Amino acid sequence: MNLRKLAIGLLAASTLFVACGKKEAPVEAQETKTEQAVENKNYHIGVITTTVSQSEDNFRGAEAVIAEYGLVKDGGKITHVTIPDNFMQEQETTISQMVSLADDPDMKAIFTAEGVPGTYAAFKAIREKRPDIKLIVNNPHEDPEMIGQVADVEINPDFFSRGYLMVKAAKDLGADKFMHISFPRHLGYETIARRRTIMKATAEDLGMEYIEMSAPDPVSDVGVPGAQQFILEQVPNWINKYGKNVAFFATNDAQTEPLLKQIAAHGGFFIEADLPSPTMGYPGALGIEFTDEEKGNWPKILEKVEAEVVKAGGAGRMGTWAYSYGFASVQAGVDLAIRSIEEGIALNDLSEVIKSYTKYTPGANWNGTVYVDGNGVEKDNIFMLFQDTYIFGKGYLNMDKVEVPKKYLNLKN
Structure with a gap:
């Protein structure tokens, strides 16, 4: 009987505990937890x-x-x-x-x-x-x-997925050629070189002509002015030679501004910059200035740039990421x-x-992959990230939802 009474007493105590909800932790434990929270x-x-x-x-x-x-x-x-x-x-x-x-x-x-x-x-x-x-x-x-x-963690703009996605986006928008503009120093970077290999393979698989074009390095003797002048002079010639359905991509930020200026004026496609942003190249190319209130307000910046791109005739042909990656x-x-x-x-x-x-980045979607080295080994603390492409006058392309075939991600230089 004593054992039975003890069991009934324990059952009643446990029932009371559940009915009354979670009991307060001991004062000493609470103080320790509070101290840790303050320390954190x-x-x-x-x-x-x-x-x-x-x-x-x-x-x-x-x-x-x-x-x-x-x-x-x-x-x-x-x-x-x-x-x-x-x-x-x-x-x-x-x-x-x-x-x-x-x-x-x-x-x-x-x-x-x-x-x-x-x-x-x-x-x-x-x-x-x-x-x-x-x-x-x-x-x-x-x-x-x-x-x-x-x-502990390394984050990269996703060179490899974008090597496929930029070319596919260009094809979907109506481009039949893809031009890659770079120089030996950049092509010596493993990420840039692998992306170029992916772009070339993608273009060929999609039935597009792939064009490799060399330009002056901005850190060479000609400097940034000389490198930019080359682009300004050559883009009209390239469009005359290859037609207006060519999509252009430059690996250098300094060459993006003159490239955008001439594409807006003469035709062609521009999907996004190497490190995309509405402020990458567009303000200088189209004479856009921002007020102090607009700076850092990316929806306002995008809206202002979009208005100027559409006015210049670039609707449906020129794009970016809606928010600056940097x-x-x-x-x-x-x-x-x-x-x-x-x-x-x-x-x-x-x-x-x-x-x-x-x-x-409200309104913009992201996707990414774990970095895979040249031997096919995943590095679990290195990530490749990309934002959905935004085409002026058209909107988001939902490229973050496109599955990149693994065969392109496994390509080597």
Whole structure:
């Protein structure tokens, strides 16, 4: 009987527990949890960008996250450093500026908007000095697989999927030829070279003529002015030779502006830039200026650029991404860092990366893949990301929903 009474008593106690709902945790456990939550809020994030003269979108993206989270010196979360404009010749300065962020004991994550040469050395030193700091790299200039060894997550614009998607979009819009414009230095980059191989194979499979065109390198003796002048002079000649149903793509940002100017004036197609944005090339090509209120407001920027493109006769022929990749990447990178620190999300989760990008680009869809090296091996912390293509006067093409055949992604140079 005693055992029976004990069992009934335990059953009644458990029933009462369920009926009354979840019991409060012990005071001691609650205090520990609260302390941990407060500790998780007291952290800093380092944001590294180039200067406004090198990449305005990256710099403005840093301004946006500073406005959202505040500077450390003002009691906020963000420490922003800019690397030298001449980072190729000033790598020691670049490395020291990056590594100096780890001197802050409250630094818990570092994001770099562009993994310029020197990033690997800097992040390797940070990793050895402060293994607790989360490291996020966007758009690396150094070998992706090497950077992936020192970063928690590496994000790239999806060169490979876009190699197929840009050509397919051009075909769908009415182009029958695809011209790839580049120079030897860029073609020495593994990502650019593989993308060119994919573009060529896609064009041929879709029954389009593929045209390889060489242009002057802006860092050569002719400089940016000479490289741009070449494009200005040659595009009308190319259109006369190949017709108006040719789609153009240049691997260099500086050559995008004159390319857009001449396509708007003479015909042809332009799907999107190497690093797409409504502000990439279009303002200079079409004489567009933005007010202070419009800067950083991408829907307003897109609307203004679209009006000028349509006015110039480029409707249905010229496109972009609706949001700047560089600007959105800074916002998304900081959001990833914060959610990793506060919520414990895994940085090497593609769905979480896309979630952060989508948060800051309402109306635009993203997709992506895990990076696959030349031997077909997936690198689970390296992601290739792309935004749906927006064609002025037409709208989104839903390219994010197009499945890229694996045979193209497996192509080698």
